[in-house]
Amino acid sequence: MAAMVTIDFQNCLVLLLLCIFSLLCYFLFFKKPKNSRGYNLPPSPPSLPIIGHLHLLFSTLTHKSFQKISSKYGPLLHLRLFNVRLILVSSASVADEIFRLHDVNVSSRDGSSIDESLVFGSSGFLTAPYGDYWKFMKKLVATKLLRPQAIEQSRGVRAEELERLYANLLDKAKKNESIEIGKEAMKFTNNTICRMSIGRSCSEKNGEAERLRELVFKSFALTKKIFIANLLHRVFGISVFRKEIMGVSRECDEFLEGILVKHEEKPEKDQDKDMMDLLLETYRDENAEYNISRKQIKSFLLEVFLAGTDTSAQTTQWTMAEIVSNPSILARLREEIDSVVGKTRMIQESDIPNLPYLQVVVKEGLRMHPPAPFLTRTFRESCEIKGFYVPEDTVLFVNVYALMRDPSTWKDPDEFKPERFLASSRAGEENEVREQAMKYLPFGAGRRGCPGSSLAYIFQGTMIGLMVQCFDWKIEGGKVHMEEAVAGMNLTMAHPPKCTPVSRFDPFSFNLHKS
Numbered sequence: 001m002a003a004m005v006t007i008d009f010q011n012c013l014v015l016l017l018l019c020i021f022s023l024l025c026y027f028l029f030f031k032k033p034k035n036s037r038g039y040n041l042p043p044s045p046p047s048l049p050i051i052g053h054l055h056l057l058f059s060t061l062t063h064k065s066f067q068k069i070s071s072k073y074g075p076l077l078h079l080r081l082f083n084v085r086l087i088l089v090s091s092a093s094v095a096d097e098i099f100r101l102h103d104v105n106v107s108s109r110d111g112s113s114i115d116e117s118l119v120f121g122s123s124g125f126l127t128a129p130y131g132d133y134w135k136f137m138k139k140l141v142a143t144k145l146l147r148p149q150a151i152e153q154s155r156g157v158r159a160e161e162l163e164r165l166y167a168n169l170l171d172k173a174k175k176n177e178s179i180e181i182g183k184e185a186m187k188f189t190n191n192t193i194c195r196m197s198i199g200r201s202c203s204e205k206n207g208e209a210e211r212l213r214e215l216v217f218k219s220f221a222l223t224k225k226i227f228i229a230n231l232l233h234r235v236f237g238i239s240v241f242r243k244e245i246m247g248v249s250r251e252c253d254e255f256l257e258g259i260l261v262k263h264e265e266k267p268e269k270d271q272d273k274d275m276m277d278l279l280l281e282t283y284r285d286e287n288a289e290y291n292i293s294r295k296q297i298k299s300f301l302l303e304v305f306l307a308g309t310d311t312s313a314q315t316t317q318w319t320m321a322e323i324v325s326n327p328s329i330l331a332r333l334r335e336e337i338d339s340v341v342g343k344t345r346m347i348q349e350s351d352i353p354n355l356p357y358l359q360v361v362v363k364e365g366l367r368m369h370p371p372a373p374f375l376t377r378t379f380r381e382s383c384e385i386k387g388f389y390v391p392e393d394t395v396l397f398v399n400v401y402a403l404m405r406d407p408s409t410w411k412d413p414d415e416f417k418p419e420r421f422l423a424s425s426r427a428g429e430e431n432e433v434r435e436q437a438m439k440y441l442p443f444g445a446g447r448r449g450c451p452g453s454s455l456a457y458i459f460q461g462t463m464i465g466l467m468v469q470c471f472d473w474k475i476e477g478g479k480v481h482m483e484e485a486v487a488g489m490n491l492t493m494a495h496p497p498k499c500t501p502v503s504r505f506d507p508f509s510f511n512l513h514k515s
């Protein structure tokens with residue numbers, strides 16, 4: 001009898017567990033959200049049971065696997081990751097409709113699974129939903145932090161850092177040593193943004209700048225894990241990688257708090273204010289429209305590094321790889337720089353407006369190799385796109401990589417042809433012009449588009465200009481391999497070329513002779 005009772009109990013337990021598991025599966029994977037029943041969702045390619053299209057997301061080159069399914073099934077697709085809905089967009093025409101008619105609706109990004117983290121947590125600007133905090137900060141960025149006058153004021157800092165980059169390359173040239181262009185470019189962008197944002201409290205001498213670089217790398221390395229953590233949190237309500245994410249968050253917090261305290265102890269006068277000074281002014285201003293917190297200041301500064309350093313460095317590396325692989329482009333670029341800048345001084349940022357070919361080379365580099373291959377947003381409300389129903393809370397992925405290589409809008413999309421941007425745009429209908437703008441989105445689109453694009457163009461124009469003007473480049477193995485890889489969420493080179501600079505012209509020796 002006792003044995004029978006035990007067996008019954010075991011059976012009941014198994015049955016109960018099976019019921020719970022089935023219910024869980026039903027709610028997670030098969031139950032359709034109420035508001036999408038009977039509506040015409042965009043087409044969906046074949047998917048796997050339970051996980052849906054998750055396997056595509058975790059392929060090594062997600063932008064490529066998404067590009068492939070879009071070219072097969074269409075530029076507006078509906079995918080499923082467990083029970084999370086995702087809309088995948090790969091054409092200018094669909095992007096145009098979204099950003100023209102639904103920009104506010106898609107002006108939020110998905111929240112974080114670990115709110116308290118300084119790295120992509122809820123205190124961030126990048127991760128902030130479209131609401132009071134984001135609007136306040138956007139205004140501050142546009143009117144103070146990255147407005148043209150603020151960028152102009154820090155021109156001296158960038159000129160010094162450009163000279164430092166030149167001196168570094170010259171040193172390598174003299175020693176006949178090879179470098180990775182991306183790494184040298186990263187030193188330049190990191191030092192420059194460091195000086196522009198927290199300059200007077202972050203010194204190279206006591207290792208603070210190096211420590212900051214380290215923290216930025218650690219935060220970068222977390223981006224894919226944070227994405228997975230957010231997805232699992234959304235599907236199962238669980239938090240993964242918490243310990244690791246919070247560890248890096250605490251390190252960043254400690255470091256930036258130290259910088260913040262230094263700024264508070266010695267407030268700067270009107271001259272030489274950096275971003276931290278301006279943010280602290282807002283923090284202390286009792287009449288400010290929004291009371292930002294210390295944590296929001298620290299998150300914002302970290303995000304400026306995350307958004308602005310590696311992106312510019314990666315594109316510089318890709319574009320230089322294209323230039324050295326295309327001798328006719330290199331020759332034309334050099335000819336332009338030599339004739340406009342001359343042979344007595346180094347290129348500077350005020351030259352860029354007079355160097356149209358350099359500008360289009362930079363543009364073409366960004367078209368073919370956008371460091372951020374996806375724009376990721378969330379539809380806050382349900383809406384209709386191209387006649388299809390999109391339920392609220394759907395994730396939006398715009399595959400800008402695919403969009404900027406779409407053969408229906410770009411001629412020879414896989415070829416590096418800067419000249420394509422020199423051809424004067426065909427005069428056409430208003431709609432066509434607007435859609436044309438949507439076919440080039442390396443900096444995103446709409447309200448949430450990148451606020452650092454002008455600075456990014458300056459970084460790339462000056463770095464590439466300098467490397468072409470002052471050096472020839474010897475490539476290890478004689479050939480550049482253009483295979484792609486993804487680091488964090490950024491598109492990088494799988495085999496960054498090792499190249500040795502060979503001094504072509506030394507602007508400073510000329511100045512020395514003159515004086």
Ligand code: HEM
Pocket residue numbers: 125126127193303304307308309311312315370371372374375376442443444445446447448449450451452453455456
């Ligand atoms: C080649 C360089 C760069 C590229 C390709 C790039 C690209 C992007 C992209 C694609 C986005 C998302 C836009 C969207 O969702 O529509 C973005 C956002 C952002 N970028 Fe950049 N960026 C670059 C450089 C910079 C620089 C230099 C800074 C600042 C110093 C910066 C600051 C930001 C910020 C703060 C955001 C978040 C905007 C928001 O959420 O409202 N970026 N960037």
